[in-house]
Amino acid sequence: MTSMDRDALLQALLDGELPDAQGRFGPFGGRYVPETLMPAINRLTEAVETIFTTQAFQRALQSELTGWVGRPTALTRCDRLGLQWNAEVWLKREDLAHTGAHKINNAIGQALLAKAIGATRVVAETGAGQHGVATAAACARVGLPCTVYMGAVDVARQAPNVDRMHRLGAEVVSVTSGDRTLRAAIDEAIRDWVTDPKSTYYLIGSAIGPHPYPLLVRNLQAVIGQEARVQMLDRAELPDAVFACVGGGSNSIGLFHAFLGDEEVQLFGVEAGGTGSALGQNSATLAAGRPGVLHGANTMLLYDDDGQIQETHSVSAGLDYPGVGPEHALLQMIGRVKYVSASDTESLDALDELCAMEGILPALESAHALAGARRWAQRNPGTRILIGLSGRGDKDMPILAEVASRKENNDAAA
Amino acid sequence: MLPRDRVTQGIQAAKKPALVAFLTAGYPTREGFQAALSAIASAADVIEIGVPFSDPMADGVTIQRSSETAIRNGVTLHWILDELAACKGKISTPLLLMSYLNPLVAYGYPQLARDAAAAGVSGFMVPDLPLEESAPLRDAFANEGLALVQFVTPATPADRLERLCKQSQGFVYAVTRTGITGGQSELPEDLTEYLSRVKAASPIPVCAGFGVRSAEQVRRIGEHADGVIVGSALVEVLEQGNDPAEFLASLRP
Ligand SMILES: Cc1ncc(COP(=O)(O)O)c(C=O)c1O
Numbered sequence: 001m002t003s004m005d006r007d008a009l010l011q012a013l014l015d016g017e018l019p020d021a022q023g024r025f026g027p028f029g030g031r032y033v034p035e036t037l038m039p040a041i042n043r044l045t046e047a048v049e050t051i052f053t054t055q056a057f058q059r060a061l062q063s064e065l066t067g068w069v070g071r072p073t074a075l076t077r078c079d080r081l082g083l084q085w086n087a088e089v090w091l092k093r094e095d096l097a098h099t100g101a102h103k104i105n106n107a108i109g110q111a112l113l114a115k116a117i118g119a120t121r122v123v124a125e126t127g128a129g130q131h132g133v134a135t136a137a138a139c140a141r142v143g144l145p146c147t148v149y150m151g152a153v154d155v156a157r158q159a160p161n162v163d164r165m166h167r168l169g170a171e172v173v174s175v176t177s178g179d180r181t182l183r184a185a186i187d188e189a190i191r192d193w194v195t196d197p198k199s200t201y202y203l204i205g206s207a208i209g210p211h212p213y214p215l216l217v218r219n220l221q222a223v224i225g226q227e228a229r230v231q232m233l234d235r236a237e238l239p240d241a242v243f244a245c246v247g248g249g250s251n252s253i254g255l256f257h258a259f260l261g262d263e264e265v266q267l268f269g270v271e272a273g274g275t276g277s278a279l280g281q282n283s284a285t286l287a288a289g290r291p292g293v294l295h296g297a298n299t300m301l302l303y304d305d306d307g308q309i310q311e312t313h314s315v316s317a318g319l320d321y322p323g324v325g326p327e328h329a330l331l332q333m334i335g336r337v338k339y340v341s342a343s344d345t346e347s348l349d350a351l352d353e354l355c356a357m358e359g360i361l362p363a364l365e366s367a368h369a370l371a372g373a374r375r376w377a378q379r380n381p382g383t384r385i386l387i388g389l390s391g392r393g394d395k396d397m398p399i400l401a402e403v404a405s406r407k408e409n410n411d412a413a414a
Numbered sequence: 415m416l417p418r419d420r421v422t423q424g425i426q427a428a429k430k431p432a433l434v435a436f437l438t439a440g441y442p443t444r445e446g447f448q449a450a451l452s453a454i455a456s457a458a459d460v461i462e463i464g465v466p467f468s469d470p471m472a473d474g475v476t477i478q479r480s481s482e483t484a485i486r487n488g489v490t491l492h493w494i495l496d497e498l499a500a501c502k503g504k505i506s507t508p509l510l511l512m513s514y515l516n517p518l519v520a521y522g523y524p525q526l527a528r529d530a531a532a533a534g535v536s537g538f539m540v541p542d543l544p545l546e547e548s549a550p551l552r553d554a555f556a557n558e559g560l561a562l563v564q565f566v567t568p569a570t571p572a573d574r575l576e577r578l579c580k581q582s583q584g585f586v587y588a589v590t591r592t593g594i595t596g597g598q599s600e601l602p603e604d605l606t607e608y609l610s611r612v613k614a615a616s617p618i619p620v621c622a623g624f625g626v627r628s629a630e631q632v633r634r635i636g637e638h639a640d641g642v643i644v645g646s647a648l649v650e651v652l653e654q655g656n657d658p659a660e661f662l663a664s665l666r667p
Contacts (some may be wrong), residue, residue, distance in 0.1 A: 031544060032542045033542060033544060034471075034541050034544075035544055035565040035566065035578070036472075036567045036589065036592050036593070038574070039569050039574075177475075177478055178468070183469065186471075190472075191473075191474075191594045194472060194592065195592060196592065196593075197592060198592075292516045292520065293514075294516060295471070303516060303520065306490040306492070307467070307491070307521070308485060308517070309468040309469055
């Protein structure tokens with residue numbers, strides 16, 4: 001690919017020409033779904049192009065974002081952490097949004113859309129449980145019943161969120177098939193959707209899946225970057241670098257989008273480096289994957305030579321996924337965003353540091369963005385850095401306790 | 415004769431309705447694959463061989479279970495094509511491979527088309543590949559005369575049904591209800607109306623099924639379609655170590 005091709009694709013993205021009519025971001029994206037789902041996908045595409053863009057819908061959404069979600073979220077300057085890192089550090093505080101993460105921006109938007117197109121029931125998948133909680137809350141808000149699929153491994157490691165979903169009226173189904181994490185939960189949510197595509201709405205939780213989901217989710221999350229850019233310009237200048245964690249890629253695409261046209265701003269997505277670089281030890285899809293088809297899209301994936309999707313690992317359930325949104329695959333291909341990874345250990349350290357320095361307990365997912373930023377700051381002293389703090393860490397208390405007790409045992413043994 | 419025409423002819427030449435039988439390759443055991451194939455070939459008119467995939471999102475518990483075990487048994491697309499090449503000439507029943515797209519992507523389309531044709535495969539059905547995304551694979555298959563079978567469902571709108579039937583090769587796969595494979599086995603009430611619509615739209619044979627497990631269902635579907643597809647029920651017969659040919663024979667009216 002020549003630099004002219006790259007510039008043309010970036011320009012098309014900036015001009016709102018991507019995804020194209022086929023749902024493609026360059027070579028990535030598309031609609032790889034069973035025939036049974038095609039009428040539902042076509043109906044949703046039409047709704048995204050019509051209902052979603054109407055003033056009435058956007059006004060209703062805006063009203064929910066301010067009155068119920070609590071937007072705009074704060075931009076926090078971190079002086080103590082900045083001193084430590086020798087950088088000017090700013091956090092975009094999605095942890096302060098209702099239900100504790102950016103997931104709610106997407107959930108309430110799609111719940112309103114589901115209602116508008118006459119769906120009578122919502123299904124969703126969840127990894128960390130944040131999207132499940134957000135969907136449960138949004139469905140309660142608009143008055144739709146919802147079922148959330150969650151891998152059995154994640155049900156155990158994100159228990160506080162399971163209780164919250166129940167309390168908010170959702171049915172939670174623990175998925176014991178496949179890898180029993182986010183990937184299997186998506187498989188199961190799709191199976192449910194295939195069974196009744198006419199009245200069931202699939203409320204997907206990240207910028208993944210068949211067209212039009214990557215577009216819809218990005219548009220609903222773009223508010224993060226739009227706010228952050230205005231807030232930065234208001235109180236400082238544009239940042240030198242922006243960091244966000246990448247699971248499926250929704251908080252990152254939401255934060256990046258407003259900055260894509262700012263040439264001087266470097267953008268970094270941080271994937272889960274897990275415990276090592278071998279297949280199965282991480283979820284670093286963009287760093288280690290190749291193009292393939294899963295969950296409705298042609299995108300970067302982790303799979304073996306026979307096409308079987310690989311099991312992944314991350315201490316963070318929300319990043320533990322072998323695929324990534326197709327728009328990120330394009331942004332990597334054209335070099336506009338650089339994707340790096342942070343290990344379990346680096347991220348746990350970054351979480352502790354933010355607690356100690358700024359009195360903020362971040363989600364383990366968000367801690368990956370902090371870890372990536374910290375490493376970059378060491379090599380680029382004196383820079384201004386904006387970090388997407390995608391969620392709060394209350395849900396991670398069981399994992400953090402387990403990690404601490406494992407460490408104690410190891411120390412005692414040593 | 416082109417490989418894809420063998421499928422069409424196999425159905426047309428069969429005693430009505432034709433039986434299209436599905437098995438997951440290498441399940442329950444790898445060693446038993448060739449024997450299972452020959453047994454099924456003696457009783458079926460077309461055989462669909464399932465390529466196991468890690469994320470069978472359109473399949474129910476039976477095929478999820480068989481896929482998972484087959485992968486653990488070391489079944490791959492390469493292995494399947496080697497096995498088929500080894501028993502080429504011994505099985506005259508037309509063979510189709512049923513696979514999700516990613517194993518085909520990993521194999522590489524041009525090489526896949528050549529190897530599949532050489533192994534005696536007549537075509538493919540790909541549940542997560544709608545017509546809109548099918549051009550690259552379809553083009554690769556065209557070079558070898560392989561079929562790409564299209565699916566239609568009760569929810570398919572009329573204009574789309576027309577397009578799918580025109581583009582389908584070998585036969586048209588009419589899914590008899592929305593949902594995943596296996597499971598609940600009642601036939602929908604509007605079966606007659608639905609299958610008549612598909613038949614009217616299709617220039618090639620129509621085979622129907624989803625969750626078929628009884629002779630009564632085969633008879634009812636056979637009144638309106640050229641062939642009946644039997645999947646999960648046959649996988650369960652193989653799983654229990656029972657005779658697949660006997661089971662298939664028991665489904666014939
Ligand atoms: C707080 C938080 N951040 C990030 C993620 C990762 O998702 P995405 O990459 O779509 O933002 C999750 C997912 O569960 C999450 O809960």
